[in-house]
Amino acid sequence: xxxHDKYKPLSWWDKTYIPLVIDGLAVTxxxxxxxxxxxxxxxxxxxxxxxxxxxxxxxxxMRPLWPRTRTLHRLMRREDxxxxxxxxxxxxxxxPARCIYIVAExxxxxxxxxxxxxxxxxxGKCVFCGYCVEACPEDAIxxxxxxxxxxxxxxxxxLLTKEQLLNIEPKVENYVSRPxxxxxxxxx
Amino acid sequence: xxxxxxDGKQLTVDEGKTVIQAAEExxxxxxxxxxxxxxxxxxxxxxxxxxxxxMPKLQVACYTRVQDGMVVHVNSEKAKRARQQVLEFLxxxxxxxxxxxxxxxECYLQEYYMQFGLYDPKMVEDKNKKHKAVPVGPHVVxxxxxxxxxxxxxxxxxxxxxxxxxxxxxRGDHAxxxxxxxxxxxxxxxxxxxxxxPVGALTERDFRFKVRVWYLxxxxxxxxxxxxxxxxxxxxxxxxxxKNEGRRIARLKPRYNPDVNDYWICDYGRYGFLFVDDDxxxxxxxxxxNGEFQELSWDDALQMVSGVINTALENGKAVRILGSAQxxxxxxxxxxxxxxxxxxxxxxxVTVKPLEKPYSDDFLIREDKNPNTxxxxxxxxxxxxxxxxxxxxxxxxxxxxxxxxxxxxxxxGFAEDEVKAALDKVDSVIFVGSNLNPTAELxxxxxxxxxxxxxxxxxxxxxxxxxxxxxxxxPLEGSLPEWKILRRLARQFDHTFAYFEAEDVFRDIVKKVPxxxxxxxxxxxxxxxxxxxxxRSVQQAEVKEELTVVSK
Numbered sequence: 001x002x003x004h005d006k007y008k009p010l011s012w013w014d015k016t017y018i019p020l021v022i023d024g025l026a027v028t029x030x031x032x033x034x035x036x037x038x039x040x041x042x043x044x045x046x047x048x049x050x051x052x053x054x055x056x057x058x059x060x061x062m063r064p065l066w067p068r069t070r071t072l073h074r075l076m077r078r079e080d081x082x083x084x085x086x087x088x089x090x091x092x093x094x095x096p097a098r099c100i101y102i103v104a105e106x107x108x109x110x111x112x113x114x115x116x117x118x119x120x121x122x123x124g125k126c127v128f129c130g131y132c133v134e135a136c137p138e139d140a141i142x143x144x145x146x147x148x149x150x151x152x153x154x155x156x157x158x159l160l161t162k163e164q165l166l167n168i169e170p171k172v173e174n175y176v177s178r179p180x181x182x183x184x185x186x187x188x
Numbered sequence: 189x190x191x192x193x194x195d196g197k198q199l200t201v202d203e204g205k206t207v208i209q210a211a212e213e214x215x216x217x218x219x220x221x222x223x224x225x226x227x228x229x230x231x232x233x234x235x236x237x238x239x240x241x242x243m244p245k246l247q248v249a250c251y252t253r254v255q256d257g258m259v260v261h262v263n264s265e266k267a268k269r270a271r272q273q274v275l276e277f278l279x280x281x282x283x284x285x286x287x288x289x290x291x292x293x294e295c296y297l298q299e300y301y302m303q304f305g306l307y308d309p310k311m312v313e314d315k316n317k318k319h320k321a322v323p324v325g326p327h328v329v330x331x332x333x334x335x336x337x338x339x340x341x342x343x344x345x346x347x348x349x350x351x352x353x354x355x356x357x358x359r360g361d362h363a364x365x366x367x368x369x370x371x372x373x374x375x376x377x378x379x380x381x382x383x384x385x386p387v388g389a390l391t392e393r394d395f396r397f398k399v400r401v402w403y404l405x406x407x408x409x410x411x412x413x414x415x416x417x418x419x420x421x422x423x424x425x426x427x428x429x430x431k432n433e434g435r436r437i438a439r440l441k442p443r444y445n446p447d448v449n450d451y452w453i454c455d456y457g458r459y460g461f462l463f464v465d466d467d468x469x470x471x472x473x474x475x476x477x478n479g480e481f482q483e484l485s486w487d488d489a490l491q492m493v494s495g496v497i498n499t500a501l502e503n504g505k506a507v508r509i510l511g512s513a514q515x516x517x518x519x520x521x522x523x524x525x526x527x528x529x530x531x532x533x534x535x536x537x538v539t540v541k542p543l544e545k546p547y548s549d550d551f552l553i554r555e556d557k558n559p560n561t562x563x564x565x566x567x568x569x570x571x572x573x574x575x576x577x578x579x580x581x582x583x584x585x586x587x588x589x590x591x592x593x594x595x596x597x598x599x600x601g602f603a604e605d606e607v608k609a610a611l612d613k614v615d616s617v618i619f620v621g622s623n624l625n626p627t628a629e630l631x632x633x634x635x636x637x638x639x640x641x642x643x644x645x646x647x648x649x650x651x652x653x654x655x656x657x658x659x660x661x662x663p664l665e666g667s668l669p670e671w672k673i674l675r676r677l678a679r680q681f682d683h684t685f686a687y688f689e690a691e692d693v694f695r696d697i698v699k700k701v702p703x704x705x706x707x708x709x710x711x712x713x714x715x716x717x718x719x720x721x722x723x724r725s726v727q728q729a730e731v732k733e734e735l736t737v738v739s740k
Binding site for chain 1 (some may be wrong): 285286287288292320321396397398400402403428430431
């Protein structure tokens with residue numbers, strides 16, 4: 001199609017806009033009757049597999065998250081329960097929103113030496129770019145919890161501390177399950 | 189003088205120089221771990237291998253002397269490959285724990301790996317386990333696993349501090365850097381081993397895990413710890429204030445100046461910055477009411493202080509000043525003008541002889557703990573401690589009505605009852621300083637000044653070298669440099685000091701004081717200039733000579 005076609009002058013019949021109005025109404029009415037039919041059938045329990053409309057009724061209804069969707073952060077633990085994070089500040093350095101605040105401290109165990117004393121993420125500033133996950137050399141921070149309903153009445157409520165981040169319960173069920181794609185792979 | 193060719197560049201160098209030094213002159217950098225220009229050459233690490241024509245094998249650039257007609261290839265394929273393999277050997281037992289290592293970001297292993305390493309590791313054996321996080325001294329932590337045995341620190345302790353605490357023990361891949369049995373690395377220059385360590389084996393205890401080095405800003409300055417005036421870099425952590433327990437200065441590092449301190453600095457100077465972010469800092473002008481300090485604004489404070497001085501002057505009573513050699517030349521010059529023009533007092537003492545004789549040696553640490561005593565003397569202050577004693581005697585005899593004290597803690601120089609008896613007789617004591625001290629507690633008015641890290645200015649060291657200090661951090665809210673305080677105070681007496689920045693004061697000094705002739709902030713540069721005896725500066729000639737060497 002030539003790109004200049006849209007500048008083609010309308011004929012007098014088109015200029016009345018009657019055919020276009022009829023076209024548009026036809027589309028609307030087709031969806032209206034299809035949705036009404038499916039909603040009624042769904043309500044009385046018939047043909048439940050097909051959805052009545054494309055709209056998801058969030059928050060009652062959760063749209064399945066694609067496996068790579070970045071959701072709320074969490075801090076990972078070692079086998080002994082201590083945080084995996086060694087406070088190397090890579091995520092803090094990579095963070096373009098400067099929403100990560102880490103203060104390091106000495107760890108009594110000599111082989112690891114360093115651990116975070118403070119690890120705060122200010123979700124009010126976070127842009128969910130996922131650079132922190134990319135930067136982490138210890139796989140200590142992940143954005144795979146499946147939690148997207150993050151809200152608070154106060155600014156302080158948006159600040160997650162180390163303990164909160166370590167104790168987040170991931171909602172893996174919010175992610176769409178694609179066994180064909182996910183065979184033996186961790187969910188990111 | 190032998191003429192050699194390095195990577196196609198032909199140059200003539202002094203007899204006895206080695207290839208690495210000659211290359212440096214030609215502007216070619218050869219990688220090094222064990223080679224340090226301030227230490228003896230040992231040829232330990234082998235990373236500086238270069239190809240020299242007509243020599244059968246690759247040679248270490250740091251240990252090979254230049255000979256006439258030598259043709260050196262630094263970046264030939266053979267030399268590059270050899271250096272890559274040496275690096276792989278050095279990293280065989282290195283734990284690669286960069287995430288927890290304080291050296292990360294200024295580590296030569298990281299730098300060279302990214303420059304010419306980038307190999308696929310062939311090592312499949314387990315790495316050797318060695319001692320980790322050993323506090324070998326009051327300021328230094330040792331991690332033997334990270335050590336590449338370049339022995340820079342061993343040579344430092346042998347040659348510079350001459351204390352020989354460190355050594356390399358065991359053999360082969362079990363060789364390990366440790367202090368000698370029963371010894372600790374506690375000489376007054378111990379933390380220099382951290383600066384010269386090319387890897388993360390030796391790190392600072394004070395700085396440990398505080399700030400990652402890439403967050404730091406660097407400002408050139410001069411150590412205020414003693415009259416030597418060692419050149420330093422102030423590393424500040426301004427971008428992320430929640431780190432380092434709110435301390436804005438993260439650490440001090442020595443800066444190379446062959447005329448003053450070479451590459452080194454003493455531990456007293458290195459850790460002498462803690463007062464800058466201390467709790468004792470004064471944040472607002474204070475006035476004593478009923479024995480308690482009340483905060484007030486600068487305008488009110490200056491009005492009250494000038495009122496006190498005015499009353500004394502009108503009644504013909506003495507207003508005396510005790511200056512301080514902690515102040516910069518600019519501050520002292522403004523003080524001199526304030527004394528001469530406003531108060532008409534001409535003899536201002538600046539030094540207090542401490543009760544205990546402070547530690548000193550014949551290398552860098554001097555007995556005079558003030559950075560600017562020579563400058564004060566040149567600007568016409570009385571730098572004899574006897575002058576201060578005379579002033580205190582005058583106070584005790586009730587001859588002084590108002591006393592303005594800068595910085596000094598008199599209790600460190602005189603007996604307690606002596607000071608109290610003297611200050612009791614003075615009607616009002618005005619203290620100007622950055623931190624509260626016992627003398628300030630006795631004052632009626634306290635005006636906060638900022639520390640050396642928060643202002644521009646110059647210090648004149650014991651040898652008469654005028655050196656520039658720069659503002660590394662913003663002045664603590666409410667504090668001002670002394671020359672600004674004096675400018676505002678003089679304004680109250682209708683005297684205008686037409687200075688807008690420290691450089692204006694310095695220009696005035698250069699004009700009025702013959703010893704500073706020919707100087708300017710720009711001319712001082714990084715290495716400073718010597719004051720002149722007969723109106724002609726000595727340093728200028730030296731600098732010119734050096735430039736011709738470079739342009740060759």
